[in-house]
Amino acid sequence: MYFYSSSFDLDKEALTISFVCALSAGCGLEFLLVLCGLEFSWSCPRHCICYTAPSTVSCQAHNFLSVPEGIPPDSERIFLQNNKIHRLLRGHFSSNTVTLWIYSNNITYIEPSTFHGFTLLEELDLGDNRHLRSLAEDTFHGLNRLNALHLYRCGLSSLPNNIFQGLRNLQYLYLQENHLKFLQDDTFMDLHNLSHLFLHGNRLWSLNQNTFRGLRALDRLLLHQNQIEWVDRLAFHDLKRLDTLYLFNNTLIQLSGDCLDTLPALEYLRLNDNPWSCDCKALSLWEWLKRFRGSTSSVGCHAPADMIGKDLKELRKEDFPNCSPTVPNSESRAQTNNLSGTVNPSINRGVVVGSGGQTHIVHPSRPGRSRNCTKPRNRGKGKGDNEVHQSKEVMADKEDSSPDFTDGGKHDHTSPDGTVTRRKHKCTPRTTVRPPSGVQQANNRATLAQSLLHVCALFAALMTTNIDFILR
Numbered sequence: 001m002y003f004y005s006s007s008f009d010l011d012k013e014a015l016t017i018s019f020v021c022a023l024s025a026g027c028g029l030e031f032l033l034v035l036c037g038l039e040f041s042w043s044c045p046r047h048c049i050c051y052t053a054p055s056t057v058s059c060q061a062h063n064f065l066s067v068p069e070g071i072p073p074d075s076e077r078i079f080l081q082n083n084k085i086h087r088l089l090r091g092h093f094s095s096n097t098v099t100l101w102i103y104s105n106n107i108t109y110i111e112p113s114t115f116h117g118f119t120l121l122e123e124l125d126l127g128d129n130r131h132l133r134s135l136a137e138d139t140f141h142g143l144n145r146l147n148a149l150h151l152y153r154c155g156l157s158s159l160p161n162n163i164f165q166g167l168r169n170l171q172y173l174y175l176q177e178n179h180l181k182f183l184q185d186d187t188f189m190d191l192h193n194l195s196h197l198f199l200h201g202n203r204l205w206s207l208n209q210n211t212f213r214g215l216r217a218l219d220r221l222l223l224h225q226n227q228i229e230w231v232d233r234l235a236f237h238d239l240k241r242l243d244t245l246y247l248f249n250n251t252l253i254q255l256s257g258d259c260l261d262t263l264p265a266l267e268y269l270r271l272n273d274n275p276w277s278c279d280c281k282a283l284s285l286w287e288w289l290k291r292f293r294g295s296t297s298s299v300g301c302h303a304p305a306d307m308i309g310k311d312l313k314e315l316r317k318e319d320f321p322n323c324s325p326t327v328p329n330s331e332s333r334a335q336t337n338n339l340s341g342t343v344n345p346s347i348n349r350g351v352v353v354g355s356g357g358q359t360h361i362v363h364p365s366r367p368g369r370s371r372n373c374t375k376p377r378n379r380g381k382g383k384g385d386n387e388v389h390q391s392k393e394v395m396a397d398k399e400d401s402s403p404d405f406t407d408g409g410k411h412d413h414t415s416p417d418g419t420v421t422r423r424k425h426k427c428t429p430r431t432t433v434r435p436p437s438g439v440q441q442a443n444n445r446a447t448l449a450q451s452l453l454h455v456c457a458l459f460a461a462l463m464t465t466n467i468d469f470i471l472r
Helices: 012-024 028-035 257-261 280-291 329-337 345-350 437-471
Strands: 049-051 056-058 077-079 099-101 123-125 148-150 172-174 196-198 220-222 244-246 268-270 301-303 351-353 359-361
Touching: 257 280
Parallel strands: 056 077, 077 099, 099 123, 123 148, 148 172, 172 196, 196 220, 220 244, 244 268
Antiparallel strands: 049 056, 351 359
16 A cells, blocks of 8 residues: 655645654654655565665565565565565566566575566576575576566576577676586577577587577677586677677687687687697688687687697688698588578487486587587596586786676675665676777878868868958
8 A cells, every 4th residue: 555645735734743643643754755655565575675676675685585465555566575485486476577686695495486477577696595406497487578587596507499589688697607518409499589699618519500590780798717628619609799709618629710700790709728639630720710800719729739828819821831721712612501490410419318307418429520610539537516616707808808707796785774786797888899900090190081071172162251351
């Protein structure tokens, strides 16, 4: 029940009497809020702060074990972060919710129908619930207006088929710092407007041809701090608008330039901290790096012995003796862009569906050279599944002006007095890319020449006007 301000036609004496009566009745605060033109909510969960315009319930950091009762059904924003909530069930929230933050709790189970019918929901933050581990396929179905979905640090080891089905307005998807080892084909197929995909800090080891199919609006793809050792030649074929690609701190030995040729909008690339082999297999990547005009990190050589410690970017053609020439650029691009739309049967060799529908990841056999752009290594004994990787990010290119997207997109908090400060942007706005020095100088000279032409034209016009005036 809400009380709203109204215009009072009372003289000073009557107003004074009413105020004194209200104080004596023990409702002075509420009455004073009404007189001051403020809105007050009588319905609010215990230990929470509620206010209107927009209708908000703030219940963070109170050690709640479950979603508190009494949340007004018309609440648009609900903040429940930093509690100890275990379960989310249907009926805990109403379909009027627009923003829902439940990060940093102890959620282990989400009833599949919890968010069904939430057609107004725009932001859902379930991040930092480390024991969630699994989600039902239809958990997010029907969230047609969802713009940002946070699932970072949730202990997820796999993503169900069609979990993101229908989320065509989603722009930000945070999946970093989980335990994902494999992404099924077309997992992101419906995310036509996704611009930011955060997958760093997982355990991914391969990127297949259709892993990122459908992501035609993707701007930033962060894949660093995984265990990626194999990338299909067409893994990035739909990412025509991709601006930023982070692949540093993986286990890549080689990467064909054909993979990167499918990224015409790429401006920032990070490949450092991989065990690169700088022999003939690196010739294609070396040629691509020579053509690239964006910002790149160092590409440190780990083999052969005479190349250890060198940067692939700094090598010369003479450093690749007896290497067969790579496919000409035009032919390579034609082959890269000639997509048949069919799925290579060998792509899913690493997926075995066992009893009960459980998915097991098995290392695939070595693909043919014509289908992949990285060379898989013998995996051997890997690290345990429960081992958390906290690798330090090394950004070798110190002059890079690209933003840092590795902080997980954390947010500010609601202040104790009930005022909610706005979140900081999940990603720092991109700074303008400065072209290489030669291009910059050419542009400056062109601008100067154009300015001189404008001045000369103006001077000629003035002279013509003065001559006409004198002749008259």
